[in-house]
Amino acid sequence: MKLSFSAEDEQFREEVASWLAANLVGEFECVRGRGGPGDEHQLVEERKAWERKLHEGGWTCIGWPKEYGGRSASIEQQVIFNEEYARAGGPGRIGHIGETLAGPTIIAFGSEEQKAKYLPGILRGEEFWCQGYSEPSAGSDLANVKTKAVFDEASGKWRINGQKVWTSLAHESEYCFVIARTDPQSVGHKGLGFFLVAMDQPGVTVRPIEQITGTSEFNEVFFDDAECDASDIVGEPGEGWKVAMGLLGFERGVSTLGQQMLFQNEFDAIIKLAKENGAAQNPALRHRIAEAHIGLRIMRYNSMRMLSGGADGSLQKEAMIYKLYWASWHRNLGKLAMDVMGQESEILEDAPYELNRLQSMYLFTRSDTIYGGTNQIQRNIIAERALGMPREPRG
């Protein structure tokens, strides 16, 4: 076992840190520490400009192969980048869906034409993407999508009809990747297609969802005869599920340490508050604070195991627990923050519903254990795939 990064990686860390220190200043001072979960809809233009700045420095899409403009950065280097980015207070990446989801999918499954058309915009921080997966009746049961795609021979275009939901940044994005049913007779994961759809067209309507935080990061997206070109389907009609699932394999925990840096910042704010307001003297709260500390440290060690193993494709049990682990931990941290705030936890910054950072975190963490696979679904996956217990019946 070895717990340190190589000298070469540490040099890379130095490079990242010094670039960020030199560039996350001046006009970008205002985005420092902003745009994270619960704050994703804020300072959009400034954060888009920041994406272009990142590109100037060669810091977008670093994990992409060099031939597509990336750096072919190793897993370790991507981890380091994310960690230093978070440490420096880099704003929530408005380009992350294009960089980590759409781009890698197009690189892996897309045509040469699609690569030429879409990858440069992502790389340059000029074109942004959103994800069209979930629907009102396709949440955990993602294969139950109802949105339909029909090929219109006359116009030579695909026509898409249906509704997507929980689409973050939809109103700020140029494109959406959409799973839709190409075979109207099909059910489940068969008969789906994976489409690249421009958002700026008459057939696409975006409606914000007001959340329990009073803010609207998420949206509903309605497709009414929305169109895309014949060449804008990734893979063949009917292969959409394979393409969509391939996407899940692209992320091997490179963002985990960066995410944990944000958690650490929140935790530090709670400790500071507890010392100031006397909560640190309350024995029950002291123990919960220590428990949160234990949980966050173990989260880091667990990520280090995730990053070290799995190169041989073996089942990584430590990776299978990760979503359930961090989401549950973070949700508990939200509750702890309110209990440390005590009587002040109810008092808002301002009317009509302006939350402070910890209040926003508290409410927002209620979504952590739901999106990206609910805790219940995570437990099913662990029991079935890791422990070999019988599968739930699936329609």
Add this chain to the structure above:
Amino acid sequence: MEFTFTDEQLMIRDTAEAFLAEVSTSEAVRAAMVTEAGYDPQLWQRVCEEMFWQAIHIPEEYGGMGLGYVELVAMLEQMGRYLFCSPFFSTVCLGVNALLVAANDEQKAQYLPEIVAGKTATLAFASANGGWASDSVTATFSATDNGFVLDGSYRYVTDGHSADLLIVAAREAGSEGEQGISLFVLPADSAGVSRRWLPTMDQTRKQAELNFEQVAVPASALLGESGQAGAQLEQILDLARVAIAADQVGGTQQALDITVEYLQERQQFGRVIASYQAVKHKAADMMLKAEAGRSALYYAACVADESLQGGPLADQLSEAASIAKAYCSEAYFFNAGCGIQLFGGVGFTSEYDIQLYFKRAKSTETFLGDASWHRERLARQLLDGESAA
């Protein structure tokens, strides 16, 4: 970064597992645990001669294998899985560690080869309900013309009634806390030492009470500087906590494994109960505890290794040990408790082994500080600006 076992470490782990699966069966554990010594002396002799486990992290210059703490932890995890009844923990994780941390070269050269040759050892420091830090030391020492005289009593001494060699902590009269503490090494049959086995709820690990009345030891029995061993005692205890956490992770995993195996066989309402979601979700939570505990343990093992061998992580020992001990204690108890629940009625019988894990979970949780104790230790560091002592 390679936060994973090397091929050599995997081999050590797998060899240990294969051996324990053969010798530490349910029948063997149940036979050993009802004896006063708590282990089969012939099996222990075999372990010492064939497997050479007692020598695992003793340096080669003293006849040991010279391996590190990660290898030790890999082996301990398997011992925890198989509830291995032996003086391994007391001898290696208390006795050897105490000598490695506190003894001078001459003392190491005298005692470590004896342990390599099969002598057992343990550490005595805590008094009745006095807690688990160095301030729990109440036994006293006083200097004489040619050595020291020790007085006082110790409780919760692992294998204290059977160990050949004792390492004991005592304090200067009137001293408090970490101050004034010395460590001594002496044969367990020294004049004035009386030892009493304490029957325990967890029968797989034995505890004893020791009484010292005017026990005279030579000057050469003193480990380190007189009255200056408080920090060394803390280091020894933290190393032992990491070892206990390894035992706990092994037990946490095995409690899950034997439970899932049973769930896959037991049928109710015409199907195996492993197919019910209420059952699956509990099992998934158990796996989360086992994996997160393992992550905490392996990190602590690396830190413990550097604590003994030197390295940049060495000063994290108390924090890493407390994190591992706090989490793994609760994880083991959770899994063993859930195991009994999921086994249903038979989980409450003596016949099924899950009860043995349930009892070992609790004894390992209590020993050297339970989760609350370690959380408070961490809270002092986080909230009161103290170093974790």
